[in-house]
Amino acid sequence: MSLPDLAWLALAAYAAHILEEFVLDWRNWARAVIGLPVEWTDFYVTNAVVVVLGFAQAELAPRFALGPLTYAALMLINATFFHVLPFARTKGRYSPGLSTAILFFYPLGIAMFWQAHNEGRLSLGVAIAAFAAGALLMAYPVVMLKLKNRPYFRQG
Template sequence: MTLTALAWLGMMAYAFHILEEYMLDWRDWARNELKLPVEWNDFYVTNGIVVALGIAQAMLAAELPLAALGFAGLMLINGILMHIVPFARTGRFSPGVFTAVVMFLPLGTATFWTALSNNLVSPAVAVLGLALGGLTLAFPIVMLNIKTKPFFRQA
């Protein structure tokens, strides 16, 4: 399978992931388990951006493999750190854990494997893809946690 095909499948998996999170009330779970000060509007905007990034990375995958690896890194890190680990730690179901295990882990791994085994990227670029995925996940979490600080309030 090509990197482009895997990138589009990653976007499809993220669409299912967003649906799972929304339908199973990720917001309340994240507030209770992760202590994130998240509202549904935050969820909508963040996931709208993820969809835009997902489409862009799939369209760029053949010419810019790092884009596909950044999105695959996002899937892997999000799946593991935001769903699998909290579920394993608490035993409480995490909305999104099903798609994380069934879709994110296999597709994310396959994306990195394909890029590396076909010499589309160096190991250093693969690590950069993971870092990019981590930064992409961290950015909205940081924004959620600083938006109420006096320096950032616009009232």
């Protein structure tokens, strides 16, 4: 399977992941377990952006490997830091999204890097850039959530 094929599968996997998080009430879990001051509107907007990025990376995959590799890194970071580690730290409290993170994000994320390597499109610099960009994409909404309630950023 080519990197573009895997990129499209990654978008489908993210859609399944969003559905699992929504149905199993990720918002209340995130508030209780990781202390994020998140509302459902934050969840909707953030995940709409992730879906748009998913379409963009899949479309760019034939010409721009950094796009899908950043998406793969985002999936791996999300799975690890927002699902697996909190599950382990809470001694087994289920994190909504954990199942799709394990079943889809890890295999697809790794496969995308492996395939980019096989296609000669992966270098150490590209891998570092992908993980740096993926980490920034993961951190951005979290930072925005933390900032929005500070007096300087309140608009009311």
